[in-house]
Amino acid sequence: MFQIAIDGHSSCGKSTLARALAHELGYIYIDSGAMYRAVTLFFLENQVDLYDHAMIQQYLSQVELSFGLADTGNRTILNGRDVEDRIREMDVAAKVSPVATIPEVRRKMVQRQRELAKNHGVVMDGRDIGTVVFPYAALKIFLTATVQRRVERRQLQLFEQGHIVDYEDILHNLYERDYIDSTRSDSPLMRSPEAIVIDNSNLTPEEQLAICALLARHRMEMH
Numbered sequence: 622m623f624q625i626a627i628d629g630h631s632s633c634g635k636s637t638l639a640r641a642l643a644h645e646l647g648y649i650y651i652d653s654g655a656m657y658r659a660v661t662l663f664f665l666e667n668q669v670d671l672y673d674h675a676m677i678q679q680y681l682s683q684v685e686l687s688f689g690l691a692d693t694g695n696r697t698i699l700n701g702r703d704v705e706d707r708i709r710e711m712d713v714a715a716k717v718s719p720v721a722t723i724p725e726v727r728r729k730m731v732q733r734q735r736e737l738a739k740n741h742g743v744v745m746d747g748r749d750i751g752t753v754v755f756p757y758a759a760l761k762i763f764l765t766a767t768v769q770r771r772v773e774r775r776q777l778q779l780f781e782q783g784h785i786v787d788y789e790d791i792l793h794n795l796y797e798r799d800y801i802d803s804t805r806s807d808s809p810l811m812r813s814p815e816a817i818v819i820d821n822s823n824l825t826p827e828e829q830l831a832i833c834a835l836l837a838r839h840r841m842e843m844h
């Protein structure tokens with residue numbers, strides 16, 4: 622089964638690319654960031670103390686994650702509840718990177734990610750997909766874009782969901798998450814040596830899809 626790993630910094634369009642590429646190739650798409658966001662929401666709702674490992678274990682064991690399909694795309698399901706829209710809000714964004722540094726959380730997410738991908742061709746996006754989750758992925762892409770483009774895209778996405786958020790607030794959140802994600806000791810965000818770097822600052826979604834679909838088909842032919 623082919624695995625395609627798409628990693629990169631916050632809000633650089635990984636999900637847009639991964640979703641479209643999976644659709645193009647007939648693979649399943651898994652948004653690993655949504656899983657960390659859902660755990661974060663669950664911890665927020667239950668006021669889990671991120672320094673209390675017993676409490677973390679207790680609540681983590683109650684987390685069941687899956688994905689549903691709808692006309693509007695993948696829906697993240699947390700314990701039977703559709704949390705897809707809720708997990709994109711700023712309170713979750715503000716806490717997700719600290720939660721994603723917790724080794725117990727990462728262990729559980731990685732295990733679930735591999736389980737969900739079993740028996741399917743898969744495109745998965747995140748931070749550690751090419752380095753940790755699927756080190757033998759057939760194709761690894763490291764997506765990047767200028768900070769300005771990333772903030773603009775996230776602002777538009779939030780606006781479309783009915784949230785008006787300041788440029789500065791988004792910028793601050795992106796910098797903070799990138800810093801925490803890149804410097805944590807357990808599976809930090811880094812480019813796998815085999816990954817192909819694509820800067821999509823000046824590419825349309827269609828252009829980035831065309832490039833990646835070509836790369837993917839080329840890799841498949843080689844296997």
Ligand code: CDP
Pocket residue numbers: 630631632633635636653654655657658717718719721746747748749750798799802
């Ligand atoms: O959409 P965006 O790029 O802003 O973020 P995301 O993919 O939804 O991921 C949210 C957060 O989850 C990231 O900032 C990381 O802290 C964490 N994450 C991670 O640690 N490992 C992954 N494989 C995916 C996300």
